[in-house]
Amino acid sequence: MQKFKNIGLKLTPQRLAILGFLEGNPDHPSAEDIYKAVSVQFPTMSLATVYNTLDALREKGYIIELTIDPAKKRFDPFTKMHHHLICTSCKRVKDIHADFMLDIPEQVRGDFRITGNHIEFYGVCPVCGNGHERRI
């Protein structure tokens, strides 16, 4: 928690609970997910508190905002470059830590120097896949 000292917000117990929920969380939660989880402990907390805490964290580079789920923004505490695999059925997002050597021909990239990439893979997770098989 020491590293969050400079997020530019007063670290109230509610905000610390939000930080605690996010730290190391591999589920890529949305603001609503975070609100639901933390408001169990802090029933008077507002969704606005979640939003302004997330904004401050994103601005300081502590979390990444993901737009791979068109229905809602998701937040990722793993800020090192990585890829994502999303279940097209339940929208579960899994981290993919692997390097893919993708080469973009010079006539396509123009005078850009490529410094990274973010690949979104789509698929069906085991939970959704099994459910589908049972229904048949």
Ligand SMILES: [Zn+2]
């Ligand atoms: Zn799924």
Ligand SMILES: [Zn+2]
């Ligand atoms: Zn991720």
